[in-house]
Amino acid sequence: MGLFVMRAVGIPVALDKTLWTRMDWGHNWGAVWQDGRFHSFAPGEQLPGEYLPVLNGRGNLRPAKVYRSHFGLCSVPGREEGADDGYATWLKSPLLEDVSPEYLERPVDVGVSTDRIREFVHASGRVYLCAYNYYRWEPIAMGCRTDAVCQFHRVGCDNIFIVADSPSGGRLRFLTAPFHADASGHVRKFIPRTDQTRAFTFPKRKRLLKRPYTLHYWDAESASFSPLEYDSTADSTQSYTNIPENALLWFTVPDRIVNQRVFYLENDSVITMDLIR
Template identity: 50%
Template sequence: MRKISISRITLLLAIFLIACTSPGNLRLEQALQWAGDNRDELEKVLTHYADTPEKLAAARFLIMNMPYHFSQEEYFISSKGEKYRPDISKFCDNKAVESHCNSLTRYGYRINREKVYDISSLDCNFLIDNIELAFEVWQKPWAKNISFDDFCKYILPYRAQTEMPSNLRKEMKERFVPILDSAKVQTPLEACCVLNEHLKGIMKYGHTGLPFYPTIDETYHSGISQCEGLCNLGTFIMRACGIPVTVEQTTWTKMDLGHSWCVVLDNGKFYSFGPGEDQPDIHARSFSEVRHRRPAKVYRSRFDPDFSIMDRKDDGYVTTLKSPLIYDVTNEYLDKTTSIKVSVDKNNRKKGKSNQVYLCTYNHYEWCPIAIGHRKDTVCYFENVVGDNIFIVADSPDGSKLRNITTPFYTDKDGNIRKFIPLKEHKQTFTLNKRKKKPDQVHTLYFWDTEKDRFTPLEYVSSTDTTQTYDQIPANALLWFTIPERIVNQRIFFIENDSIKTY
């Protein structure tokens, strides 16, 4: 899952006090001030729509919210300062792209990354074209009943996440709207299903070989990207056709990394789908029915920030969870959520400067925060979490890094807690299977040592080509069996009734 950059969070926090208290006119003026030299371009848009109130309101909506959005621009740069980004559509496969990128590095090219903020870079022609095209498709049968508020939030925006703005909206409209016209669809959900079925033939999940964040144009012309690129393109195409869509995301709790997908709004309800993949009628069920895909928390992206979620007594720790551009929608999915109440360990009861606490899951070699809760005295509280997962709770007394304040614990579907406090005086014997494709690599079993607040290795007593046996495993311990190679899904687990419970 993409993480919002520190600079972006810093910007949002810096303008929080201004934006959260400013009515529309003041927010618009503040945005124009942020535009700097680009102010004239934005004022041209407002002047252009001075006599068309509805389009003027749409233009104001975009401009007021542009300060919170940017493009993540990435490219190779030569020793002479020449910019270059490979056209992946001209390569036979991702291996060829990867080989080409590696050769560039050998010849002295380096990767340059910069953030280009919308408020200071988008011109009047781009914004006017975007507004006109959005209003045209709003008149379509499947879109005409969408409220102006929902139109502004889910059809009008020109971006989904941090992709570079694309000029393909007109081309998308002209290519895909006729498909919906001929299908005679009448609702956003029907339109989404018809169009998404068509997208299955032109886009698919895969690695591009580029070490860059994907652009709309790259994904469109190559037809290949990972979940973020597919979501960005899928959202762009759907909006270009008058279908109200946005992106959702999760950090996995039973797998490493995370995932993004889309939702379509129909008659006040959102329906999840995978762009070019799962349709709305099966997408949410596929999450619920497959154990390792059940998200513990789900967050929906929004173009207009909600500053009410920001805590004035913030501890200063920077995390995407504090972004006013996402909000918690876990309750909208099929698995029942629960409340978690867990006590702070005795040796960590010294409170930081804030009552903010973080629910963390072990994901790709570290404890990653997936939810923000609050602490009252010595108890931490979290709402709307899907159970049957292992977590740890942290706080941030200095605002720069997290400090674990509980032991790892398992919570069941009803919120009942089982803490993993190793019983070092009670030893277990257990034989573990090595990874099938990597039996020759060194395998190490670790247990979470609550006294040291880290995973501590154990010595095995015997080893074969396929197994390793240990006889000093502390009872009630959280375990981790790994190889040195940094790969995904070396998951934590515990032993119960002589069987492994993996998370």
């Protein structure tokens, strides 16, 4: 509504958007053209110049990719690479421009290899960088596969991703295990070692105490989350002794609620991506 009002009186504004990687769902905000460049703002909240510090100052709001929606056709890096695979995603809109460098302090290129030899006949070479968002892996960027290496440009890292393609055009096929890309773009894959397990006790959410929780780990072979049996449960905690080492984990209640985030264990700590690093 704020953008429509500004356009009605002749102020040039665009719509910027992201799909969150550190929490569920996504967000839209404004960008106003002044003195030869766009200035981000949030109508009714932050004035021009005030929104960028909000994104970079709060860990859960720091985006991995940002796109600008125009009225004219754009040329977006990655969109023209390889024949179209038929997969439907908002990232293919010809009106979108990748403006991630305007928002990210240190965007980097990410290269990651596929985990095992696959048959790439009928594959287009187009691949998707996905983040786990509200119970599914959602594409946040398009890239290109050359042989077994998938490449993505100008990404905000210190995030957990997975790479997929869509050989049939209707659904995603995962080409890698989930991985953490650090601030420099270095990749650590979460390939669980089921022959090496560890124990851990997880706290339950304050508003969801006394509920049954399920701990899942990402099974790289089945390319899906698999549940683990707990050893004991209490009103505020739930304990396990069978957690595979180097696994990506997901601790949930049966209800479909927001921000049941994926994470991993390091030493005696739960590592999530919603903190400032």
